Amino acid sequence: MAILSTEQTKRLFAIHGWSGAILGLLLYVVALTGALAVFAAEIGNWANSGSDHHDPLARWVGVATTKVAADIPDEYKEEISISYDHSGDLWFFFHTHAKNAAGRLEEKGVMVSLDTDTHEVLSWQEGFRSELFSVDAADALTRFFVDLHINLHVPHPWGLYLTGLLGFVMLAAAISGFLLHRHFIRDLFLAPRLSSGLLRARDRHILAGSWGLLFAIILAFTGAFFSFATSLGLPVVATVAFGGDQAAMVEAVIGAPEAEDSRPKLLVSLDGVLRQSSAMAGTRTTFVSIEHLGRADARISVFHEPVEGGFRRSHHVFDGTTGIFLGSPPTLGAVPSAGDTVFGVMSALHFGTFAGFLSRMIWFGLGLAMAYVTVTGLQLWLKRRADDPAWQRVGRLVLATVYGLPIATCGAALAFFVSLPLQGTGFWTPTGFLISSAACLAIAWWIDDAHRLRRLCRMVLGGVLFALPMVRFLISGDGWIRLLTTQNSAVIVLDFTLLLAGAGLLYVTCRAASEAPSTSRASEAAE
Amino acid sequence: MTVILTLAAIAISALAVAHLAFHDPKRRRAFSEPPREGRPRRAEAWTLTCLPGVVFLIFDQWTAFMMWIGGAPLVSWLLVAQSPQFYRWAGMKWRSIVDRTNKLQLRAWLAGVTWPRLLPENRRWRTGPQVTTDAGATQRVADLELRVAELERKLSESSSPEKPPVPLNSMTRTDRGGAR
Structure with missing residues (x-):
């Protein structure tokens, strides 16, 4: 497209190729787990075989809060977060803010889970947020995927730096790819040609990269922004503009805190406030936060899913003692601003969860397309160096990672199911992932022939995809009829998709394997 | 919406x-x-x-x-x-599925609805939808015949000399030398 000198083209090509070759596999991991993270809620719901409650925060949460708060030490009543997990159980986190062992300010308090119907206490733990959220829970599987996407399970803040860097690498690759490709429009309709393996790999990469260019730039930029904004951006801004005073910066960004009034006062009917908020928003409540419980300056914040046609979630704030609606504050700043709108648009563009199932499907597809572009780029790079034994070994590693990640993901899900009755999901989900990954890498090291390795990986992937719904059924005992009666059709859809994908992959692989000998015989005869 | x-x-x-x-x-x-x-x-x-x-x-x-x-x-x-070949293959598959579905529908229809009825009617219905299936096959045969005819025409064109043979007596000495 662009006119570049030979020297510039060479330099850009080196940047495009080497950045992809070095960080391509990590980029693939982030892209694929990002695609999965779009359906995090549905995957969590499926992993718990659905839930009997579709709006748990509409079921007498106020009564439950009062019951639990009676046993909580006063120091932890500074703030309460109320949410629910994928099995429909209520979660309360009564907390204050304190410095952890690493010297960082973090939420510290008591986390309580309650049965939504009976309000029976299911678990009660005290500690820092990072410790409490890593314990066994129904959300272990989705939390594992989402964390893998956000920070690749690398300790804070290095994980965020790494994924931020990957975002910039993707951005650089997209822009350099656009500049390098001289026939952008002319090749926009050219399907991968069959004439040679190299040409086919090139066509695949260029076609997927060309159609996904806009979103590659958008997802890479927004991803890098979200990674660096909190880990690097805010401290840097605090240092530069506020002389290192982070509190002053937070005050400037979020707004000055209201004057404190510590006089004891009873909380207004929480259920009444939630009903009023739901009526105003017209959508399901997703999260509730109460500040200064039992004081005159208590505030109740209620968050809802986005309304039809909108892409931002609703946020209502009420006076905690009178129940008067105080307004809908913006996410950034004290008053609506262009920066807040841009932030909202960027969130919607990156997460893709703003318009229900359709937007999730599209963003899932875009995530898979980004992973596909990365893989085809790596394949192209390796095909150009197919005669080099060192690059052949890298080729097997790429193959093991490309198939190994989905296999390890399924391995994590299998480990989650098996450990669910033993209450050990927090430990076994990542362990299952690691064991599966190690097995894939060992097989890749053991098998020299790339074709055999690919066939084996496909067979294993097809097998585990097909096995997952059956294991889910065996562990939970929840069949499709029960799921239909409890309005958990999303679980059935996911079961069916996995069965179909597994069976399809097994069929295609077996068919290709059975056709391969006859094809080779035919080619020998022709020679 | x-x-x-x-x-x-x-x-x-x-x-x-x-x-x-x-x-x-x-x-x-x-x-x-x-x-x-x-x-x-x-x-x-x-x-x-x-x-x-x-x-x-x-x-x-x-x-x-x-x-x-x-x-x-x-x-x-x-x-x-997807390549044009894929779309042709998908089209053929689709036609084949439609044909099979027609046959299945016919069988289900005959077994479930028409079997208890009178035999002559059954026979008439049995022959009715089969015509549709045969029409598909006939169309395919016709297409194939057309293609064969076209290939034969191309073959005859390529095998026939581009210029009519020139009588030897009309050639000059140089031509004959060149031919040799």
Whole structure:
């Protein structure tokens, strides 16, 4: 497209190729787990075989809060977060803010889970947020995927730096790819040609990269922004503009805190406030936060899913003692601003969860397309160096990672199911992932022939995809009829998709394997 | 409503892209397809591709616009990434499925509805829908015959000399030397 000198083209090509070759596999991991993270809620719901409650925060949460708060030490009543997990159980986190062992300010308090119907206490733990959220829970599987996407399970803040860097690498690759490709429009309709393996790999990469260019730039930029904004951006801004005073910066960004009034006062009917908020928003409540419980300056914040046609979630704030609606504050700043709108648009563009199932499907597809572009780029790079034994070994590693990640993901899900009755999901989900990954890498090291390795990986992937719904059924005992009666059709859809994908992959692989000998015989005869 | 609008917009854009791909000369050359006759109407197709997005922007439908701008390139890529051979194969498969479904429908219909009835009627119904199936086969045979005829014509053209043989006595000395 662009006119570049030979020297510039060479330099850009080196940047495009080497950045992809070095960080391509990590980029693939982030892209694929990002695609999965779009359906995090549905995957969590499926992993718990659905839930009997579709709006748990509409079921007498106020009564439950009062019951639990009676046993909580006063120091932890500074703030309460109320949410629910994928099995429909209520979660309360009564907390204050304190410095952890690493010297960082973090939420510290008591986390309580309650049965939504009976309000029976299911678990009660005290500690820092990072410790409490890593314990066994129904959300272990989705939390594992989402964390893998956000920070690749690398300790804070290095994980965020790494994924931020990957975002910039993707951005650089997209822009350099656009500049390098001289026939952008002319090749926009050219399907991968069959004439040679190299040409086919090139066509695949260029076609997927060309159609996904806009979103590659958008997802890479927004991803890098979200990674660096909190880990690097805010401290840097605090240092530069506020002389290192982070509190002053937070005050400037979020707004000055209201004057404190510590006089004891009873909380207004929480259920009444939630009903009023739901009526105003017209959508399901997703999260509730109460500040200064039992004081005159208590505030109740209620968050809802986005309304039809909108892409931002609703946020209502009420006076905690009178129940008067105080307004809908913006996410950034004290008053609506262009920066807040841009932030909202960027969130919607990156997460893709703003318009229900359709937007999730599209963003899932875009995530898979980004992973596909990365893989085809790596394949192209390796095909150009197919005669080099060192690059052949890298080729097997790429193959093991490309198939190994989905296999390890399924391995994590299998480990989650098996450990669910033993209450050990927090430990076994990542362990299952690691064991599966190690097995894939060992097989890749053991098998020299790339074709055999690919066939084996496909067979294993097809097998585990097909096995997952059956294991889910065996562990939970929840069949499709029960799921239909409890309005958990999303679980059935996911079961069916996995069965179909597994069976399809097994069929295609077996068919290709059975056709391969006859094809080779035919080619020998022709020679 | 937003979902329906978005799906319709993605479908319109994808159809326009399919038209552009179908008429794209480079794609046709790469897959040894003969060039299309008539105007390709590229400008109109490009306009139609982008039109839904412009309409969404004019009517302030930001959610639909964002879904369209993500979904339209995705569907277009999936459409364009398949070769013309794939579409021919898919068409054949589709026809075969339709034929099989017709047969299955016929069997179910005969077994469930018409079996208790009178035999002559059964026979009449049995022969009725079979005509449809045969028509498909007849059409395929006719297509194949046409193709064979065309191949035979090409073969005869390629095997026949381009110029009629020149009598030896009309050739000059040089010609004969050149021929030797």
